[in-house]
Amino acid sequence: MTPRPDSRDPAAPYTVIGTVGSRSLRVLWMLEELGQPYRHIPANPHGEGVVAFNPAGKVPVLIDDGTPITDSTAILTYLADRHGRLSYPAGTLDRARQDSLTQFLLDEFDAALWLAARHSFVLPEEMRLSAIKNTLRWEFERSQRTLVHRMAEGDFVMGETMTVPDIILTHCLTWALTARFPVVEARLTAYLDRMRQRPAFRRAAAL
Structure with missing residues (x-):
């Protein structure tokens, strides 16, 4: 248990x-x-x-x-x-690829969503630029296409093994739906549905 x-x-x-x-x-x-x-x-x-x-x-x-x-x-x-x-062991080529994907998700997914949040409710109202969210949505959709080409075949980002990037990507895609940033790639939609059905995810989300 x-x-x-x-x-x-x-x-x-x-x-x-x-x-x-x-x-x-x-x-x-x-x-x-x-x-x-x-x-x-x-x-x-x-x-x-x-x-x-x-x-x-x-x-x-x-x-x-x-x-x-x-x-x-x-x-x-x-x-x-x-x-x-x-995670793959530090010092291996698989770990280098894992870290590269992690950084890509932080730069292209997490950063766009966080900037949109800042200009929605985090910053003082007089400092917000609502129009920036249209640009961020466009960049977010483009980043999805890039990611799909980088993903390995299998259930997870790196193939058959779940790693740190899977946790970050699933969270970012969930966040995107809440922020009304469309998930436009069918592979990512199927991926998100599959990951959110994991028992561990469901237990954490229910806290």
């Missing part, structure tokens, strides 16, 4: 701070895939419990042995390397 998160259990090896509606979902999902018990504190960005560990106020924050780790990609990489799953 997969260990379940218990927000009351201070003995859990990991603590994840951040709401499931943020990039914290990536970390919660990975811990579910790894079968690792954790404590979840669903704090909002810039909340008092967040700023104490990350002065920037951003989530997620992972606390391991009293040490906070920030940035969702850094956390995913740390957990994958520590537990030897959802």
Whole structure:
């Protein structure tokens, strides 16, 4: 049986701070895939419990042995390397390709969605540029076509093995639908449906 998160259990090896509606979902999902018990504190960005560990106020924050780790990609990489799953070994060509795909997703998918969010509700209203979202949607659709050409054959981004880029891509595509950024590639639509049916994803999303 997969260990379940218990927000009351201070003995859990990991603590994840951040709401499931943020990039914290990536970390919660990975811990579910790894079968690792954790404590979840669903704090909002810039909340008092967040700023104490990350002065920037951003989530997620992972606390391991009293040490906070920030940035969702850094956390995913740390957990994958520590537990030897959802990643290829460092120093291999497969890992280089994995890291390249991860960076592509951060640059082309995550960055576009975050910039759209900033100009929708994050920035002060007088600083928002609503027209920029049309450009970002166009770039997002173009990036989808590029990604499809880079994906290997198989159920996952890199083929038959689920890795860190799968968690980032699934989260970004889910975020895109919420932000009304169309997923125009049929392969990505099928991929997203398949990934969101994974039991570990469903457990994390239900928190």
